[in-house]
Amino acid sequence: VAVEVGRLLPDTVTHVIALDALHYLALFPAQDEQQTKAILQPFHEDFGAAVRGLVEGGSPEDTDPALKDAYFEKMVAVRQPAGLRSIEGLVHWDMDAALREVKQPxxxxxxxxxxxQEAIERYGDRLRFVPVDLGSHHFPVESPEGTAKLLVDVLSA
Known part of the structure; x- marks a missing residue:
């Protein structure tokens, strides 16, 4: 969403900031039809199990299992077909095309x-990656103060 807002409102948006997004190469770049079907099939067959896979994939090994369960419960509770459609939209989105149009940092x-490293090599010329150690993919929830400091630092620069 942030990339698209930057693309659509170049005179309003001065900097796009993504919180643990844009670097998951299983979703990006755009996939061909066969890859798209392979990614989406598990969500069509068993949405809950596929969402559990997303939560596990976005969680470092030492993430508290209760925390992962809480994230899973929130994500899987999305009324269908909205949850499935959001995953489909994500997989069909052509991030490379959008990035070509975004001029902001x-x-x-x-x-x-x-x-x-593969993500850094693929997108490092276009995205400034800042590695963080604030928790899982959901670090803004796990460390709101740490996340706020990251944002203030970027906005102050």
Whole structure:
């Protein structure tokens, strides 16, 4: 959403900031039809199990299991077909095309233990990655003060 807002409102948005987003190469860049079907099939077959996989994938090994369960419960509770449609939209989105149009700087605060070298190599010329150690993919909830400091630091620069 932040990238699209930057793309659509270039005179209003001065900097795009993503919180542990844009670097998941299983979702980005845009997939061909066969890859898209392979990614989406588990969500069509068993939405809950596929969402559990997302939560596990976004959680470093030492994430509290109760915390992962709480995130899972919130995510799987999304009324259908809204949850499925949001995943479909994400997989069909062409991030590379959107990034070509966004002229503002883009900073990605990425969980250090999840950020891959492959993502840095693919997008490092366009995205400024800042590795963080504030928890799981849901670090803004887990560490609101730490997240606020990250944002203030970027906005102050």
């Amino acid at each position: 883009i900073t990605v605060f990425a969980v250090r233990r999840i950020l891959t």
